Amino acid sequence: MSAVKKIAVLTSGGDSQGMNAALRAVVRSALYHGIEIFGIQRGYQGLLNNDIFSMDLRSVGDIIQRGGTVLQSARSKEFYTEEGQRKGAEILRSYGIDGLVVIGGDGSYHGANKLSKLGINTMGLPGTIDNDISFTDYTIGFDTAVGVVVDAINKLRDTMSSHERASVVEVMGRHCGDIALHAGLASGAETILVPEVPYDLGEVAQRMTHNFAMGKRHSIIVVAEGAGKGDDIAKELSQHSKQIDARVTVLGHIQRGGTPTPFDRNLASRLGDFAVRSLIRGESDKACGIIKGELTLTDIDKVVNTKNDFDHEMYELALRLSQ
Numbered sequence: 120m121s122a123v124k125k126i127a128v129l130t131s132g133g134d135s136q137g138m139n140a141a142l143r144a145v146v147r148s149a150l151y152h153g154i155e156i157f158g159i160q161r162g163y164q165g166l167l168n169n170d171i172f173s174m175d176l177r178s179v180g181d182i183i184q185r186g187g188t189v190l191q192s193a194r195s196k197e198f199y200t201e202e203g204q205r206k207g208a209e210i211l212r213s214y215g216i217d218g219l220v221v222i223g224g225d226g227s228y229h230g231a232n233k234l235s236k237l238g239i240n241t242m243g244l245p246g247t248i249d250n251d252i253s254f255t256d257y258t259i260g261f262d263t264a265v266g267v268v269v270d271a272i273n274k275l276r277d278t279m280s281s282h283e284r285a286s287v288v289e290v291m292g293r294h295c296g297d298i299a300l301h302a303g304l305a306s307g308a309e310t311i312l313v314p315e316v317p318y319d320l321g322e323v324a325q326r327m328t329h330n331f332a333m334g335k336r337h338s339i340i341v342v343a344e345g346a347g348k349g350d351d352i353a354k355e356l357s358q359h360s361k362q363i364d365a366r367v368t369v370l371g372h373i374q375r376g377g378t379p380t381p382f383d384r385n386l387a388s389r390l391g392d393f394a395v396r397s398l399i400r401g402e403s404d405k406a407c408g409i410i411k412g413e414l415t416l417t418d419i420d421k422v423v424n425t426k427n428d429f430d431h432e433m434y435e436l437a438l439r440l441s442q
């Protein structure tokens with residue numbers, strides 16, 4: 120029998136598809152190992168508000184296929200303060216909670232790290248569409264978000280080809296270009312603008328006009344929000360060349376909704392179970408990840424202080440194939 124008797128779980132920061140599948144795995148894995156499990160509603164703010172309830176096998180029934188998070192998410196100003204963090208740790212102790220699983224992004228990891236310094240055993244699960252967490256090849260929700268973008272671009276291609284137009288598609292990702300890169304390659308976009316690679320819109324416009332002259336009937340420009348605003352880019356491209364007739368689509372929060380893909384569900388299930396087993400083994404202050412198919416644990420400190428790698432080879436490939 121494990122020394123860990125009670126675990127709590129929360130979802131925090133921007134939600135992502137697959138958070139529910141991760142929650143289901145945490146709850147069912149804990150119960151399987153004879154551990155009591157508590158859900159915390161609305162992230163760290165819910166913790167501070169004592170919004171904590173006991174969960175059972177049925178609490179997570181019928182959620183593996185649902186986007187969003189049934190625990191809901193929140194951003195908590197109070198939890199940024201030392202006082203808030205101390206209060207959070209005290210509340211967890213008052214329930215006799217031995218471990219906390221935090222499903223969220225970089226900011227949520229910072230919070231987990233602070234709690235662990237106050238004596239709470241914590242485990243982080245990468246729940247964000249941005250894929251901006253280091254020491255994991257994928258975050259939960261990224262694959263689904265990329266699918267949403269690719270689906271939108273497929274539709275845009277239809278109408279852009281009919282009118283020989285350019286389509287500027289602004290996608291999410293905060294400071295990370297991964298959604299733009301992966302969706303851009305998968306949808307055959309001609310141009311991918313990301314914060315990790317400097318770009319020159321004059322050159323982009325030249326390539327676009329050349330491609331139109333060579334018989335292309337549309338041009339797709341995927342721009343990561345961290346690399347610029349779709350509207351500004353469309354305007355500047357038209358200033359460089361009068362022939363460019365660009366339309367802008369900002370995909371926005373649609374990228375954070377919808378049923379998670381099988382990839383995200385399986386990733387979430389594996390990571391959720393792994394987080395519980397790691398707490399049982401006595402691990403704490405760690406982020407769970409997947410690297411080359413293997414489940415990994417990395418110190419949260421290291422994860423939040425290391426810049427996520429950008430796949431420059433994949434970026435070059437997307438450019439080569441989009442001629």
Ligand code: ADP
Binds near residue numbers: 225
């Ligand atoms: P994400 O986890 O998606 O990156 P945020 O950056 O909004 O989202 O972080 C979610 C929450 O985590 C914040 O509202 C705050 O309560 C907590 N948090 C973020 N950064 C810190 C920090 N440096 N110290 C303590 N708590 C933090």
Ligand code: F6P
Binds near residue numbers: 133247293
């Ligand atoms: O981190 C996920 C994310 O969707 C980012 O891609 C985006 O920049 C941000 O959250 C949007 O935040 P909000 O939901 O607060 O508008």
